[in-house]
Amino acid sequence: MSANLAGDVTMRYVDLHPQAPGDGVPVLLLHGFGTDFGMNWRAAGWAQALETAGRRVIGPDLRGHGTSDKPTDSALYLPEHFVADLLAMLDESGVDKVDVVGYSMGSRLAWELASTAPERVRRVVLGGFGTKNAFAGTDLSDPGSGDTPFDTVYRTVAALPGNDAAALAACARGQAARPFEAEPPLTGIPLMVVSGARDALAEGAAELAERCGGTHVEIPGRDHANAVSSRAFRQAVLDFLAG
Amino acid sequence: MAQENFTFTLPDLGEGLVEATVLEWQVAVGDVVERNAPLVEVETTKSAVVIPSPKAGRIAELHAEEEQVVPVGEPLVTFEVEAADEPQAGIVGRVPAEEARPARRVRLRPPSD
Numbered sequence: 001m002s003a004n005l006a007g008d009v010t011m012r013y014v015d016l017h018p019q020a021p022g023d024g025v026p027v028l029l030l031h032g033f034g035t036d037f038g039m040n041w042r043a044a045g046w047a048q049a050l051e052t053a054g055r056r057v058i059g060p061d062l063r064g065h066g067t068s069d070k071p072t073d074s075a076l077y078l079p080e081h082f083v084a085d086l087l088a089m090l091d092e093s094g095v096d097k098v099d100v101v102g103y104s105m106g107s108r109l110a111w112e113l114a115s116t117a118p119e120r121v122r123r124v125v126l127g128g129f130g131t132k133n134a135f136a137g138t139d140l141s142d143p144g145s146g147d148t149p150f151d152t153v154y155r156t157v158a159a160l161p162g163n164d165a166a167a168l169a170a171c172a173r174g175q176a177a178r179p180f181e182a183e184p185p186l187t188g189i190p191l192m193v194v195s196g197a198r199d200a201l202a203e204g205a206a207e208l209a210e211r212c213g214g215t216h217v218e219i220p221g222r223d224h225a226n227a228v229s230s231r232a233f234r235q236a237v238l239d240f241l242a243g
Numbered sequence: 244m245a246q247e248n249f250t251f252t253l254p255d256l257g258e259g260l261v262e263a264t265v266l267e268w269q270v271a272v273g274d275v276v277e278r279n280a281p282l283v284e285v286e287t288t289k290s291a292v293v294i295p296s297p298k299a300g301r302i303a304e305l306h307a308e309e310e311q312v313v314p315v316g317e318p319l320v321t322f323e324v325e326a327a328d329e330p331q332a333g334i335v336g337r338v339p340a341e342e343a344r345p346a347r348r349v350r351l352r353p354p355s356d
Contacts, residue, residue, distance in 0.1 A: 035290070045281050045293030160289065161258060226266060229284050229291035 009076060011085045012067040013037070013060035015093060016047060022054025025122050027241065028086070028098040029059045030106030032128065032228075033175075034157025034168055036066025040103055044229035053238055058098065060089060062109070063171075070167035077174025079112045086113055090120060099241045101125040103228050104201065105134075108180055114189050123190045125237050128224055130195065131204030135176045143169050149200045149224070156225075185211040192240045194233050196222030215240075245326035250306075251297055253285075253313045260287045262314045265307045269293070270320075274302045283319065300324035 014037060015026075027050055031040035037059035041047060050057050061068040063085060064077060071077075086109070090098065099122050102110030107129035114121040137148045144154040154172065158165040182204075191214030195202035201224045209216035217236045219227045227233055253263060263285040270276050270283070282296040300322035307313045 039290055043290065043292040045284070045295075048279070048281070048293075048295065156289065226286045226291040229266070229286075229293050231267060231269060231281070231284065 009063050009069045009071055009081075009085070011060055011063055011069070011089065013058060013089055016051065016057040016059070018051045018054045018056060020054055021056065023242070026056040026058050026095055026098050028090075028100045028110075029057060030086075030100065030102040030109050031059075031062065031065065032104030032106050033153065033171065034065070034160065034163060036061040036162075038066065039160075040106070040228060045231075046234060049234045049238065053242070055241070058089070058093065058095065060086065062106070064164070064167045065171075066162070070164045072164070072166045072170045074170040074173035074177070077171040079109060079175065079178050080116075081174075082109045083112050083116050087117060087120070096120065097122050099123045099125075101127065101237055101241075102129070103127040104129060104224065105175065108134075108175070111180070111186060114186055118189060121189055123192075123241055124186065125192045125194060125240060126205075126208070127194045127233065127237075128196070128199055128202050128227055129193065129205065129208070130202040131180075131182050131208050132201065133179055134201055135172065138172075140169070140173050140176055143172050153201070153224070182208055182211055185213075187213055190214065190240075192217060192236070194219065194227070194236060196224060196227030196230075198223040199227060200224065246323045247326045248303060248321050249298055249300065249324050250318050250321045251282075252316050253319050254294070255315050256285075256287055256292065258289060260289065260315070262312050263287045264312050265309050266291065267309055268305060270296075270302050270305075272302050272305060276300065276302060276322075285313075294319075296322075298322050298324050 029041045031037055047057055064070050097120055100110045107126035110124055114124045135150050138150045139146055144151050158168055191212045193205045193209040194217045195205035196219045206216040219230050219232050222230055266284040266286050268283050269281040276296045278299045279295045281293050284293050303323045304321040306318040
C-alpha cells in the first residue's frame, strides 16, 4: 500500500492486522534515520510482539527511506512534510487515532505529529530521543566526515544496501533546518520516553519526559543502536499502551 | 512420544555479515517455545535483531553466553523436538511422511524457432 503526497513523493507503508483483534487503536511505528520499518521494527521483534498483543500495526517507510521515494532536495525533508505524509496515510487508511511509537528521528516526528494533530494521537512513545540536538557539531554539508555521534550513525546507514546516501544527507539537512524544540512541552497526551543507558544521542531523555509530565524508562547497558530490540523496551511500551 | 535433538546455527543475517553478538536470550534451558516465538536478540555491526524460533520444542542447550560473538553457521541453540516420523495423536491410519508434490509442468525442450 502507499500514499501519494505533496511534491509527488510517494510514501509506502504496511498495515498489519492481528488475527485476533484487541485494542481498536492501531500502533503507528516511526523508524529512525537511515533505516526502515523492516529493519528498525520488524527485525527487532516489534511487529510480532504487537500482533501477539492484538494490536494493528501501521508501519511506513518514511520519505527518503526503504521502499519510499527518495528525493535529494533537502527542502522536501522538513518535519512538516513527514507529518503531512503521515496524516495523508491515516486519512487514506480511515484511521482516526493512533498510538505512536518513534525511535530516534521517528521520535522527533512522533512529537511533531502529536503537536500538529493532537486529536489523532492517543498516546506517544519517544524512543532513543532526548533534548539534545542530534546534529550538534556535525558538518551537514558533508555528513559522515566528522566524529560526532551523528557522523557515526550516518556512516553506518549510508553504507546499507538500498539506501541513497544523497537522499539521507538531504534528509539530515532538512531535519536540521528545523531544530527540535522541547518548548512548548507536549501535554495532554500520555507520554513515555525510553532510552538506552549508554545512548549518547538520547541525552536529556529523562528531562524531556519530566517536562511533559510523562515517564522515562531507561534500558540498562544499551546504546542507540541496540536499545530498540531489547525485550525490556518492548514490554515497557506494551504495558504503557495497554494501560 | 519420540524426541530428537535439533541444533539451530546462527543464520546468515545478510549483507556479508560473518558474525553477531548475543545480546539477550529470550528463552532459557527447559523452556517450551513455539515456532516463531522470540528466541534470541543479537547485534551485528549493522543492526540489532530478534531471531524467531525456527521450531517448536523444548530448549535443551544454549551454545553461547550473552555478549559472546558467534560466527555465522556456528551452533546457537539445541532444541528437543518431537520426531517427525511419529504418527500424531488423534489421527487414525498412516500419515504420508511427505505430501504428494503437485505436478509441475516444465517445458524440457526450448521451443523451436
